[in-house]
Amino acid sequence: MKVIKEMEIGGKMFSLETGRFAKQADGAVMARYGDTMVLATVVANDEPNPGLDYFPLQVEYREKAASAGKIPGGFLKREARPSEKEILSARVIDRPIRPMFPKWYQCETQIIVTVYSSDQEHEGDVLGAVAASAALAISDIPFTGPIAEVRVGRLNGELVINPTYLQIQESEMDITVAGTDDSIVMVEGEAREVSEKDMLDAMVFAHGFIKQICALQNELVKEVGKAKRTPPEGDALAALKAEVEAIAGKRIHALAGTALLKEERARQTAELQKEVLTGLEAKYPEMEGEIKDALHDLEYHAMRELILTKGQRLDGRSLREIRPITIEIGLLPRTHGSALFQRGETQSLTTVTLGTKMDEQIIDGLMPESSKRFMLHYNFPPFSVGEVGRLGTTGRREIGHGNLAERSIKKMMPPENSFPYTVRIVSDILESNGSSSMATVCAASLALMDGGAPLRKPVAGIAMGLVKEGDRVAILSDILGNEDHLGDMDFKVAGTPDGITACQMDIKIRGISIDIMKDALEQAREGRLHILGKMKETIAEPRADLSSFAPRLTTLHIPVDMIGAVIGPGGKNIRKIVADSGAEINIEDDGSVVVAATSKESADKAILAINRITEVPEMGKVYTATVRKVTDFGAFVEFLPGKEGLVHVSQLDVKRVANPSDVVKVGDVFDVKIVDKDDQGRWKLSRKAVLAPDQPYERQKPREGGDRPHGGEHSRGPRRHD
Numbered sequence: 001m002k003v004i005k006e007m008e009i010g011g012k013m014f015s016l017e018t019g020r021f022a023k024q025a026d027g028a029v030m031a032r033y034g035d036t037m038v039l040a041t042v043v044a045n046d047e048p049n050p051g052l053d054y055f056p057l058q059v060e061y062r063e064k065a066a067s068a069g070k071i072p073g074g075f076l077k078r079e080a081r082p083s084e085k086e087i088l089s090a091r092v093i094d095r096p097i098r099p100m101f102p103k104w105y106q107c108e109t110q111i112i113v114t115v116y117s118s119d120q121e122h123e124g125d126v127l128g129a130v131a132a133s134a135a136l137a138i139s140d141i142p143f144t145g146p147i148a149e150v151r152v153g154r155l156n157g158e159l160v161i162n163p164t165y166l167q168i169q170e171s172e173m174d175i176t177v178a179g180t181d182d183s184i185v186m187v188e189g190e191a192r193e194v195s196e197k198d199m200l201d202a203m204v205f206a207h208g209f210i211k212q213i214c215a216l217q218n219e220l221v222k223e224v225g226k227a228k229r230t231p232p233e234g235d236a237l238a239a240l241k242a243e244v245e246a247i248a249g250k251r252i253h254a255l256a257g258t259a260l261l262k263e264e265r266a267r268q269t270a271e272l273q274k275e276v277l278t279g280l281e282a283k284y285p286e287m288e289g290e291i292k293d294a295l296h297d298l299e300y301h302a303m304r305e306l307i308l309t310k311g312q313r314l315d316g317r318s319l320r321e322i323r324p325i326t327i328e329i330g331l332l333p334r335t336h337g338s339a340l341f342q343r344g345e346t347q348s349l350t351t352v353t354l355g356t357k358m359d360e361q362i363i364d365g366l367m368p369e370s371s372k373r374f375m376l377h378y379n380f381p382p383f384s385v386g387e388v389g390r391l392g393t394t395g396r397r398e399i400g401h402g403n404l405a406e407r408s409i410k411k412m413m414p415p416e417n418s419f420p421y422t423v424r425i426v427s428d429i430l431e432s433n434g435s436s437s438m439a440t441v442c443a444a445s446l447a448l449m450d451g452g453a454p455l456r457k458p459v460a461g462i463a464m465g466l467v468k469e470g471d472r473v474a475i476l477s478d479i480l481g482n483e484d485h486l487g488d489m490d491f492k493v494a495g496t497p498d499g500i501t502a503c504q505m506d507i508k509i510r511g512i513s514i515d516i517m518k519d520a521l522e523q524a525r526e527g528r529l530h531i532l533g534k535m536k537e538t539i540a541e542p543r544a545d546l547s548s549f550a551p552r553l554t555t556l557h558i559p560v561d562m563i564g565a566v567i568g569p570g571g572k573n574i575r576k577i578v579a580d581s582g583a584e585i586n587i588e589d590d591g592s593v594v595v596a597a598t599s600k601e602s603a604d605k606a607i608l609a610i611n612r613i614t615e616v617p618e619m620g621k622v623y624t625a626t627v628r629k630v631t632d633f634g635a636f637v638e639f640l641p642g643k644e645g646l647v648h649v650s651q652l653d654v655k656r657v658a659n660p661s662d663v664v665k666v667g668d669v670f671d672v673k674i675v676d677k678d679d680q681g682r683w684k685l686s687r688k689a690v691l692a693p694d695q696p697y698e699r700q701k702p703r704e705g706g707d708r709p710h711g712g713e714h715s716r717g718p719r720r721h722d
Helices: 084-100 125-138 164-171 196-224 238-256 262-280 289-310 395-410 437-448 481-486 512-540 558-567 569-581 600-614
Strands: 004-009 012-018 027-033 038-048 056-064 105-117 150-154 159-163 171-177 184-193 323-330 337-343 345-357 362-363 370-371 373-379 422-431 460-469 474-475 489-496 497-507 552-557 584-587 593-598 622-631 634-642 643-648 669-677 684-687
Touching: 004 196, 004 643, 012 125, 012 584, 027 125, 038 125, 038 552, 056 084, 056 125, 056 345, 084 345, 084 395, 105 125, 105 238, 125 171, 125 345, 150 164, 150 184, 150 196, 159 196, 159 262, 171 196, 171 593, 184 196, 184 262, 184 395, 184 489, 184 512, 196 497, 196 512, 238 262, 238 289, 262 289, 262 481, 289 460, 289 474, 289 481, 289 512, 289 684, 323 437, 323 512, 323 569, 337 437, 337 558, 373 395, 373 497, 395 422, 395 437, 395 497, 395 552, 422 437, 437 460, 437 489, 460 512, 460 593, 474 634, 489 512, 558 569, 558 584, 569 600, 593 600, 634 669, 634 684, 643 669
Parallel strands: 056 105, 373 422, 643 684
Antiparallel strands: 004 012, 012 027, 027 038, 038 105, 150 159, 150 171, 171 184, 184 497, 323 337, 337 345, 345 422, 362 370, 460 474, 460 489, 489 497, 552 593, 584 593, 622 634, 622 669, 634 643, 669 684
16 A cells, blocks of 8 residues: 655655555655655564674665666676765664664664665755665564654755755755654764854754654554564573673672773683683583673673763773873875874874875766865774784775764865865774774874865864763763773764864664753863864974975966967877976866976976966067978077967078078077067067167068068068968
């Protein structure tokens, strides 16, 4: 049975439809906003996967090229592996949905979200999140939603719900907010230094629409919803858990209350675990996984109780205290900029490379092809957490963390017209114990300043945590890895001294209130300012000069009608300039020319060649000319690239010349002076005026019947028609 529920959002109809598409899935909903249509399907196995210590949820987001009337590029002409954009969209859908499943549910679940129609105005990711929530809500899968997701922009001080692509480009913020009907579940986005109050206002504004969309989903559930799967009765492992607690409970609480480094804590925890497993092996054979789960639960409650009752954390810090920070810059001699940022046991070694327009990344997706000149790549090798792992393709987590750090900094980069470089930042995490993405933000900002990039303001980031048990709440600044794992929230906030540039919040509970968000934002601001102060002690502003190994970019402006002359037929002229100078040259349609060279000599040579091609000849100016043709009445010379004139026989020398070929030959180079221009725009040049500058130039008088082409009264031989 086809069922459609719809409402108006931001002046456009938003609808959810089920019963027509993918009817064999456990749940399927097509969401539509404008002419963008996104289908979400959910399917779950009937039986749980035994032995898993994580919830096996898979979320995939795919954009069909046909949805925008395009054919995929490449040799195969079909959609291949997901793009970075699709991976990031899948994460935006996954993160608010994952906390909505009960802990007992362990059946493998797959959500596939597909964009089937794109109106080139609205993103499919927020629609996909709502469609996925609705599909889960009407299925038999035990989902405790629904959730809804919207995008918020701000134009001219006014908040806008689900802005278009064009509005986002002009917007002061681009924030994605997800939540239930009574709380916020996820926040992610970027902004142009907005205040904490402005960020909170955007969340409140978004939550008003989230409530309406959740109500729309509930209407759908009432009409077509299936009965939900139920949890297993009783707790079959109650006796095992009691014995684990009897053996290890006090020691785990003591361990939680002892300030230890990550490695030492892991060693002592592993020893205790081994002891418990050995002691219970005979009584509970083949139940190693269940014993480890029981120990994990004890550790979870011990850490949280310590924080809530004593305000003490695993490393001994108070709730607002930031770990010690050390910074080194310029430590890699051949990179264009580098920084080593260490906060506690988290360390990022970050490099900056400055390139030219040829290094820009081409972006091909549903929107028209575009280019990207600022890139930040994040790497998380296994040794950073003391593990052995396989090095393969970039993981989704790495792509997500790199994107967050990139969004944190890009608004502080200078515009292309004042800094026409392509910039690539690479952060390698060498140690990790919490908030490596925010360490990347700090290290990237430092490396840019070390490299001489004119960053408008330094940017720092901090990760906030949360422990919430009923009405007891503790907000943690600069969280550790264990505090992220055992806590309820990971709220990353990046910005300058004057405002927020990016944020990302994930939670493990059903949601948090606006009041908690307000307190977390204010505490994050305090921590961010502390970190910025430490960064300022190392480098307060960008270096005055770029690295000696970075290319020097010089921007010229030539008349648009001279672009073809610089390029030349088939690119002949520009190829010659590049070959002769060793510089790289890029020409824009507006006449902007960027010359990139690693030495001043190379740049000057290229600039001189371009200027000579585009130069407008000046009367009375001396030029170095090359003889191209010798006739009986003078020599034709090229005095600027593509510009020729005649040196009449009478102007070849200070003495009388009977035959021009006696004085010059093709290929000779000498200086000439522009002395005249005839009515047809032909240039008259004089070598004599250079050799004897004191002698006045006498303009040649045409003979009766008109002047012969390029000729003069001293021409010898019969009249020619050239």
